[in-house]
Amino acid sequence: MSDAIISTRELAKSYTSGDVTTDALRGVTLEIKKGSFTAIVGPSGHGKSTLMHLLGGLDRPTAGEVFLDGTDIGRLDNSRLAQLRGEKIGFVFQFFNLLQGLTAKENVEVAAMLAGVPEKEQTERAMRLLAQVGLAGKAESKPSQLSGGQQQRVAIARALANDPSILLMDEPTGNLDSAAEAEVMKILQELHAAGKTVVIVTHNNEIAKKAQHVICVRDGRMA
Amino acid sequence: MTLSKLVIRNITRRRGRFVFTLLGITIGIASFVTFLSMGGSLKSEINRESSALGANLIVTPIGSCAYEQVSILTGEVLPSNITMENVAKIQGIKGISAVPVLTEKTAITNKPVSVNGVDVEKMKGFKAWEVGKGSYFAAADEASAVIGFAAAELFKLEVGSTVTVRGEKLQVKGVLKETGGRDDLTIFLPLPVAQRLYKTGDVVSYLAVKVENLALTDSYIQQIREATNLGVISDKQMLKSVLSIVGTVNITLQMIAAVSVLAAAFGIVNTMMTATYERKREIGILQALGAKQSTIFGIFLLESGFYGILGGAIGVVAGLLVSATAAPYISQNAFTSFVKSSGGGAMVDVKTVVGSVLFSALVAIVAGVYPAWRAARLSPVEAISYE
Numbered sequence: 111m112s113d114a115i116i117s118t119r120e121l122a123k124s125y126t127s128g129d130v131t132t133d134a135l136r137g138v139t140l141e142i143k144k145g146s147f148t149a150i151v152g153p154s155g156h157g158k159s160t161l162m163h164l165l166g167g168l169d170r171p172t173a174g175e176v177f178l179d180g181t182d183i184g185r186l187d188n189s190r191l192a193q194l195r196g197e198k199i200g201f202v203f204q205f206f207n208l209l210q211g212l213t214a215k216e217n218v219e220v221a222a223m224l225a226g227v228p229e230k231e232q233t234e235r236a237m238r239l240l241a242q243v244g245l246a247g248k249a250e251s252k253p254s255q256l257s258g259g260q261q262q263r264v265a266i267a268r269a270l271a272n273d274p275s276i277l278l279m280d281e282p283t284g285n286l287d288s289a290a291e292a293e294v295m296k297i298l299q300e301l302h303a304a305g306k307t308v309v310i311v312t313h314n315n316e317i318a319k320k321a322q323h324v325i326c327v328r329d330g331r332m333a
Numbered sequence: 334m335t336l337s338k339l340v341i342r343n344i345t346r347r348r349g350r351f352v353f354t355l356l357g358i359t360i361g362i363a364s365f366v367t368f369l370s371m372g373g374s375l376k377s378e379i380n381r382e383s384s385a386l387g388a389n390l391i392v393t394p395i396g397s398c399a400y401e402q403v404s405i406l407t408g409e410v411l412p413s414n415i416t417m418e419n420v421a422k423i424q425g426i427k428g429i430s431a432v433p434v435l436t437e438k439t440a441i442t443n444k445p446v447s448v449n450g451v452d453v454e455k456m457k458g459f460k461a462w463e464v465g466k467g468s469y470f471a472a473a474d475e476a477s478a479v480i481g482f483a484a485a486e487l488f489k490l491e492v493g494s495t496v497t498v499r500g501e502k503l504q505v506k507g508v509l510k511e512t513g514g515r516d517d518l519t520i521f522l523p524l525p526v527a528q529r530l531y532k533t534g535d536v537v538s539y540l541a542v543k544v545e546n547l548a549l550t551d552s553y554i555q556q557i558r559e560a561t562n563l564g565v566i567s568d569k570q571m572l573k574s575v576l577s578i579v580g581t582v583n584i585t586l587q588m589i590a591a592v593s594v595l596a597a598a599f600g601i602v603n604t605m606m607t608a609t610y611e612r613k614r615e616i617g618i619l620q621a622l623g624a625k626q627s628t629i630f631g632i633f634l635l636e637s638g639f640y641g642i643l644g645g646a647i648g649v650v651a652g653l654l655v656s657a658t659a660a661p662y663i664s665q666n667a668f669t670s671f672v673k674s675s676g677g678g679a680m681v682d683v684k685t686v687v688g689s690v691l692f693s694a695l696v697a698i699v700a701g702v703y704p705a706w707r708a709a710r711l712s713p714v715e716a717i718s719y720e
Contacts, residue, residue, distance in 0.1 A: 163713075163714050166621070168620070168621055168713045168714050168717070169712070169713070169714045188625070188626055189625045189626065189627065192620065192623055192624060192625040192626070192628075193623065193625065195620070195621060195622070195623045196622060196623015196624070197623065201621045201622070203621075203717070207614065207617075207618045207717070209615055209618065210615075211342050211343060211346045212339075212342060216334055216342075219334035220334050220339060220619070220622065221622045221623075222334070223334045223335065223336070223339075224619065224622045224623040224624050224628070225622075225623055229334065229335055232334055268622070271622075272622075272623065
């Protein structure tokens with residue numbers, strides 16, 4: 111238990127729209143070990159993304175608890191929760207979600223800024239992380255000038271800007287061709303090898319095979 | 334990267350919208366500053382004219398109101414019905430010296446100019462005029478003119494030139510030295526000559542009165558009223574009532590300008606609301622990266638405040654330029670003639686400049702509160718899943 115970076119207990123989430131209540135998660139108890147590479151798999155619409163949002167403190171559970179480094183994050187107020195995201199978590203999304211008006215370097219700098227890195231150190235850190243994902247030459251490019259694979263690598267560099275305890279990725283290769291997918295996967299494996307905890311949500315079995323642990327979510331439950 | 338840099342990057346991304354929103358607040362502040370600065374120069378001009386008049390008391394026809402008092406200071410035509418009989422009565426009161434003035438207008442090369450018929454001997458002592466070129470009137474009814482310094486320059490008149498007043502050619506006998514007041518733009522005629530040319534009969538428009546002992550001012554007022562049944566006011570009263578009229582006009586103009594600033598504020602609200610919808614996804618990303626609600630609120634508030642500061646700064650400059658260049662073209666009337674004669678009109682006053690920029694920033698920040706609040710309360714998941 112002590113080497114778990116994230117654990118959940120009977121985690122449930124339901125959405126209410128008008129009179130209809132949808133149960134997205136119905137009691138998930140899991141544990142993710144520090145330094146592990148975990149894949150969350152399952153069919154679309156079965157609660158994978160909801161689970162990832164809850165693990166990363168982007169959303170609050172309807173019932174149950176999420177512990178990050180021993181802290182019950184459901185009990186934190188909005189401000190503390192945001193601070194926790196800024197300090198401990200790196201998100202990567204399927205649709206890259208870069209800030210369109212900013213260059214690759216500035217995208218990473220914004221994340222560093224929000225994590226509290228002083229302005230003077232931001233550029234150095236951004237350049238180092240872009241080099242790490244093989245994009246040192248694209249630092250001044252806007253997202254619209256980059257390919258999908260390159261954008262996703264910028265997004266990974268941005269997720270690393272706060273030196274997070276855990277990387278949470280929602281279908282990071284869902285929008286990429288196989289060459290770009292291979293590049294991204296190579297970077298993730300390097301990060302894992304360097305000791306980062308990586309959690310990846312996917313419905314791609316090839317990717318899941320590369321993970322140490324696979325958690326299967328079906329109908330809002332672990333299967 | 335800092336929050337303010339991020340804000341500037343965001344705000345300048347949509348150049349068209351940025352410019353139009355900025356124009357709104359700029360125009361609002363510019364009109365505000367224009368009226369403010371014109372009003373300011375109006376007030377200082379009135380003070381200057383009042384001291385240039387050099388009178389302790391003014392005798393006017395009974396029932397004249399502040400508008401006529403303004404006209405005395407601006408050199409506009411007044412209803413003239415003070416008889417020479419009354420003038421003599423006032424001049425007979427011991428302890429005061431009174432100068433009768435008939436105010437009229439003429440035009441030289443199609444430009445309006447004030448003509449004052451004055452008691453030549455009394456006026457010279459009263460005003461402490463100095464003749465710059467030529468000489469002063471030799472006789473109380475000499476058919477010639479003495480003109481102000483600025484009038485001579487404006488109409489290119491010299492000693493020996495002729496001016497035509499009411500069809501009669503009069504020789505310019507002298508040009509006064511610059512006084513800095515209304516007299517500089519006035520053509521002076523001996524009173525009997527002015528009365529004859531303008532066919533007014535034996536009347537004058539007002540009397541300027543100096544008292545020997547200021548402590549007895551009230552008693553002189555009483556004596557004049559008893560002797561003639563005319564209106565008498567002190568220079569201070571006149572100044573007060575004139576300034577109060579000008580103040581009312583100023584406040585009205587400033588309120589109109591304030592309405593345009595208000596309209597610009599809603600322009601900012603509109604732009605910021607649009608921005609919160611457009612950037613919903615970005616707000617979600619920033620939240621995922623660790624931005625607190627207060628940070629999102631701050632980003633949007635800074636953005637609208639930026640409109641206010643930049644629009645305010647440009648507006649102040651534009652307003653001062655407009656008031657400096659437009660003032661001479663404003664049609665002549667009792668109020669605006671002050672602005673005209675003051676030359677530029679623009680008073681660059683630090684309080685006005687700083688105050689206007691702060692006002693603009695404040696309006697913009699208040700305008701940004703609601704959109705910023707809307708942006709801040711978005712839930713991260715909702716924002717990030719927004720297509």
